[in-house]
Amino acid sequence: RSFKLSYYNEYKSYLSKMNWSSRALKCVQRLQNTDSCSNFIPLVVENKMSGMIHEDNIDYFKQSEYFDVDNSSVEFVETLITPAQKTEALHNFFSKLKDEGKCLNTLNGWRNETYSVFRDGFMSSLLFDVERAAVPILGCKSYGVHLNGYSIVDGTYKIWVGIRGRHKPKFPGMYDNIVAGGVSSGFKGLGSLG
Numbered sequence: 001r002s003f004k005l006s007y008y009n010e011y012k013s014y015l016s017k018m019n020w021s022s023r024a025l026k027c028v029q030r031l032q033n034t035d036s037c038s039n040f041i042p043l044v045v046e047n048k049m050s051g052m053i054h055e056d057n058i059d060y061f062k063q064s065e066y067f068d069v070d071n072s073s074v075e076f077v078e079t080l081i082t083p084a085q086k087t088e089a090l091h092n093f094f095s096k097l098k099d100e101g102k103c104l105n106t107l108n109g110w111r112n113e114t115y116s117v118f119r120d121g122f123m124s125s126l127l128f129d130v131e132r133a134a135v136p137i138l139g140c141k142s143y144g145v146h147l148n149g150y151s152i153v154d155g156t157y158k159i160w161v162g163i164r165g166r167h168k169p170k171f172p173g174m175y176d177n178i179v180a181g182g183v184s185s186g187f188k189g190l191g192s193l194g
Contacts, residue, residue, distance in 0.1 A: 015125040043138055044073045045086070045127045050117060052139035060102060064091055086128035087114070094134040109133040109169040114185040115142045122183075145192045147179040 041058060043051035053061065053074055060186045061067045061074050065087040068075045080086050099109040114129040117140045135142045149160040164171055183192045 007030075018136060040139065041071070042073050043140070044075045045117075046119065048119060050119075050127055050138075050140055053137065054139070057103065057137055060093075064093055066090075083126045083128050087130070090128060090130045090134070094131050094137075101138055106136050107133050111169070113182075115140075115182060116185045117141070123188065132182060132184070143183040143189070144180060145183060145189045146177045147193060148177050 017035070035134060037052065039055050040052035041055065042049045043053055058069060063071045066080065068077055070091060075085055076089065080089050094107065097103050098110055100131050101114050110131060110133045113132045115132050115135055117127045117135075117138075119125045119127055122143050128138070132142075151160070153157045160178050162176045164176045166172045178194055181192050183189060
């Protein structure tokens with residue numbers, strides 16, 4: 001215990017000499033645990049990389065009528081042009097995988113809730129909507145909002161800590177933000193908190 005406390009105090013002193021942005025970046029760097037991208041194939045939509053699909057899932061895409069797959073990319077077939085067409089194709093594709101019991105670690109969390117995937121960042125032009133549970137398979141960006149709180153009691157900051165419900169499909173019973181959620185299709189950030 002004294003070693004952990006000593007390490008914590010040393011690290012706290014180290015961080016106190018940095019500005020806020022540098023401290024935040026340092027914390028993010030410590031938390032990153034990404035694999036090499038060599039095991040992933042880009043999902044390309046409208047000539048832009050929109051996601052990264054792990055090689056373990058590529059055969060599902062190769063066997064589908066909705067995608068053209070080669071060693072360098074996964075793309076929608078040419079007949080899927082509009083966001084609505086791509087959204088419907090993805091719904092059919094992932095529904096079939098779920099019904100066949102494939103990708104269950106991810107698709108077991110199916111919520112009948114879609115996330116929007118945008119071309120150039122949040123609220124830019126829409127590429128497609130996709131079931132929330134399927135976003136990790138596509139490796140697309142998803143967006144969320146988080147609300148945390150604190151109190152100052154006798155000059156000491158007290159952080160409020162939420163605990164997730166035991167019924168949640170992801171991380172049940174774990175510590176969490178007070179209020180948080182993914183930004184579903186059709187919502188802006190603040191609308192997701194309401």
